[in-house]
Amino acid sequence: MTYAITQSCCADASCISVCPVNCIHPTPDEPDFGTTDRLYIDPRACIGCGACADACPVDAVFPIDKLTGELSVHAEINRERFSEIPASYPWGQPQFPRSLPTDAAAPKVAVVGTGPAAGYAVQSLLRSTDAEITLIDRMTTPGGLIKFGVAPDHPSTKQIEHTFATSYKHPRVRMHLGVEVGRHISHAELTEHHNAVIYAVGAPGHRxxxxxxxxxxxxxxxxxxxxxxxxxxxxxxxxxxxxxxxxxxxxxxxxxxxxxxxxxxxxxxxxxxxxxxxxxxxxxxxxxxxxxxxxxxxxxxxxxxxxxxxxxxxxxxxxxxxxxxxxxxxxxxxxxxxxxxxxxxxxxxxxxxxxxxxxxxxxxxxxxxxxxxxxxxxxxxxxxxxxxxxxxxxxxxxxxxxxxGSRGVRIPQLPFDEASGVIPNEAGRVQPGTYVVGWAKRGAAGGIGANRACAAETVDALIDDAAAGRLHAAPKNAKSFNKLLRSRK
Ligand SMILES: Cc1cc2nc3c(=O)[nH]c(=O)nc-3n(C[C@H](O)[C@H](O)[C@H](O)COP(=O)(O)OP(=O)(O)OC[C@H]3O[C@@H](n4cnc5c(N)ncnc54)[C@H](O)[C@@H]3O)c2cc1C
Known part of the structure; x- marks a missing residue:
């Protein structure tokens, strides 16, 4: 039985990385990946193994015989996508995530924000480095727009928060909620306690x-x-x-x-x-x-x-x-x-x-x-x-x-481009030691899944700087950071 992808697809390509027959498109190396809002399964190539359904973080993939009611149109939508495309796809070059050389010291990294961009950045940091991670959010509940943006009648999309929540429980991750950078704590104070800071602060303003x-x-x-x-x-x-x-x-x-x-x-x-x-x-x-x-x-x-x-x-x-x-x-x-x-x-x-x-x-x-x-x-x-x-x-x-439309807001001590509403950056690097990801980096466009590749690019920039010794020293430790936060709140 072949599978089909349905409306709640977040296009983060988790399914593509586990598909053994390359039947899910567009793949990240195909030109329309950057503009698509969802992915499709070619029923001619699908072998029905179900690996994609297991990997999907938003429960969007089903065997076609399980597509009933409102979902039933999606079998045809998947099939139709490939009607004018040959049934075989060449495999792209294998790509391996970059990782920090084992002899490099484990960096202390602060990630500001707990929305999808932060979630993917933390996953990537945990996979590719030995970083000790401090997550910070101004809200007292994590999740960013997954919690407060995605409409309540899109419950399967909201499920992605569970994927991120598993990394929040990782022993190398600490989370501080109800802390606003620029109000309770400054960028300079974050850098005294961390070798690198990643801003995943989204675009909370509206045009x-x-x-x-x-x-x-x-x-x-x-x-x-x-x-x-x-x-x-x-x-x-x-x-x-x-x-x-x-x-x-x-x-x-x-x-x-x-x-x-x-x-x-x-x-x-x-x-x-x-x-x-x-x-x-x-x-x-x-x-x-x-x-x-x-x-x-x-x-x-x-x-x-x-x-x-x-x-x-x-x-x-x-x-x-x-x-x-x-x-x-x-x-x-x-x-x-x-x-x-x-x-x-x-x-x-x-x-x-x-x-x-x-x-x-x-x-x-x-x-x-x-x-x-x-x-x-x-x-x-x-x-x-x-x-x-x-x-x-x-x-x-x-x-x-x-x-x-939405736009970013200025964070004190950080550069900000008023015209575009983003923190100016090059592939996520604001300057060595300071990085940006998600809507704060690219502007307010794209769904949840688009933040996965965006986070990988930003973490790659951080790894390059760490490997080249370009991260700043962080003289103060986690105990001192906790004390500072207690004194401010
Ligand atoms: C109304 C709405 C509905 C949407 N629905 C969908 C959908 O159904 N499917 C889909 O794929 N995409 C949807 N999107 C798009 C999706 O939400 C975005 O792609 C995604 O949230 C961007 O992620 P982010 O992490 O950059 O920003 P956000 O999710 O906004 O996360 C930013 C986080 O940073 C925190 N923060 C901000 N400033 C500070 C500060 N100074 N100090 C500490 N913390 C701070 C915020 O509290 C927040 O938790 C929707 C967007 C909106 C606006």
């Missing part, structure tokens, strides 16, 4: 558009809404009010889809997930009947990935419409099958009457070719004004969610 009214009560970032659903301690239980009939989400990437899906799902379906109690209670009482995904450009430029689109289409079956504004219907009808716009082929196209309040079943409306111009309201959002070059109109809404 803004600089529109009038952008900060009115009733507006927030879509990732903040998802964080509220995940019980993030920075998001008060009453931070979100679901008392209006329409919510507009600006943007149509995967985080926008997460927010829309959570707002429109049957709360009973969310009840068995790790959703925060306050969010579930609010969603049960929610008055929201319509969520509008607003995009500046046309359907051919939509930012969501195919897997996430298929997921929301299944969840909201029969409750998604395209607003015909801007010729969206014609673009979709002419789009090639499987293309971004082509995915919307089966949806009804309707000339939405925005002067009428939403009525009927809870639904999702996709509106394209409309740029947000202003948030209208006095003490609270009343509408989002949108324009398209030929004029403007108000879309009445009591809540506006921004889903226009």
């Amino acid at each position: 803004t558009l600089g529109l009038p009214g952008e900060d009115l009560p009733g507006t927030l970032a879509a990732r903040e809404f998802v964080a509220w659903c995940n019980g993030h301690p920075d998001m008060a239980a009453d931070a979100v009010e679901l008392s209006s009939e329409r919510v507009v989400i600006v943007g149509n990437g995967n985080v926008a889809l997460d927010a829309a899906r959570l707002l429109l799902s049957d709360p009973d379906e969310l009840a068995g997930t790790p959703i925060a109690e306050h969010a579930l209670a609010a969603l049960r009482k929610s008055k929201v009947r319509e969520v509008v995904l607003l995009a500046r450009r046309g359907p051919e430029h939509a930012a969501y990935t195919r897997s996430e689109w298929i997921g929301i289409q299944q969840r909201l079956a029969g409750r998604i419409v395209v607003d015909g504004h801007g010729g969206a219907g014609e673009v979709i009808a002419a789009a090639a099958e499987g293309s971004t716009a082509g995915l919307l082929r089966d949806l009804p196209v309707e000339d939405v009457d925005w002067d009428r309040a939403p009525a009927g079943d809870r639904r999702l409306v996709l509106r394209f070719s409309s740029a947000p111009a202003e948030v209208v309201g006095d003490a609270q959002v009343r509408a989002l004004r949108v324009g398209d070059g030929s004029g403007s109109r108000d879309l009445d809404a009591g809540m506006v969610l921004w889903s226009v």
Whole structure:
């Protein structure tokens, strides 16, 4: 029985490294690996050994006869990926992780952050060096966006935290939670106690558009809404009010889809997930009947990935419409099958009457070719004004969610590129002894699995510096570090 990869694939390539017949693609040395959001199994080559399913950290791989219900489409999605590709693949050159020469002293390494980038960096450090590792996070719960970003109705994706948790228990790893670098402790103090510091601090800020009214009560970032659903301690239980009939989400990437899906799902379906109690209670009482995904450009430029689109289409079956504004219907009808716009082929196209309040079943409306111009309201959002070059109109809404991207924030004593929102680096090296990984290194793009190769590159840079004697001395020990932390908190 052959296997297939399903929607929750994190593309970290753990499955590829254990496949004995090279049937999972793209592999890290194939050109589209850097842009794919998921991997596929070629059923013509798969021998059904199941090694990939055992290695998958997010439970995304199944024998095709076990694909039932929402998962059943994935057998065809895997097969289709290879329909125009020959059935045999040459093996790439074997690659072995670099390791620290055995005669080099074991470095003391601090890793700031406990999200996926930190998790993969720690795995790589444990495998390739004898480093003593100190993990630090400002939150009192580890996991970064696995805990507070990945939507609660994606439980199999959240499972990856268990993979990382095994390294947290390793005897060479110590963890300090509730410690913020730049507040409780400085970069200079970290370097006094460690030979190297790796920053895996993500991109906790969100981009803004600089529109009038952008900060009115009733507006927030879509990732903040998802964080509220995940019980993030920075998001008060009453931070979100679901008392209006329409919510507009600006943007149509995967985080926008997460927010829309959570707002429109049957709360009973969310009840068995790790959703925060306050969010579930609010969603049960929610008055929201319509969520509008607003995009500046046309359907051919939509930012969501195919897997996430298929997921929301299944969840909201029969409750998604395209607003015909801007010729969206014609673009979709002419789009090639499987293309971004082509995915919307089966949806009804309707000339939405925005002067009428939403009525009927809870639904999702996709509106394209409309740029947000202003948030209208006095003490609270009343509408989002949108324009398209030929004029403007108000879309009445009591809540506006921004889903226009995340960006890094400056950490005192470290360089920071304001334009790109990242810590400037070369292959992860900021300078010998200081490194960066994950979204703080590459910018806020890519799913969890993309951080695996990113972490390997950063750890390679650290190993090179360690082997060449370029790491700084760390005169103070772990006992002194613990004492310092106790004095600050
Ligand atoms: C809403 C949302 C949903 C997502 N859903 C998915 C999904 O379903 N599937 C998927 O593959 N990808 C998903 N992603 C993308 C994925 O979460 C990222 O690829 C990944 O989290 C980036 O990892 P990171 O470790 O760089 O950052 P993060 O996960 O953000 O981790 C950064 C860590 O650093 C800590 N930190 C920050 N500053 C400091 C400081 N000064 N001192 C101490 N600690 C600090 C933070 O508390 C945090 O724990 C989602 C992203 C978002 C925003």
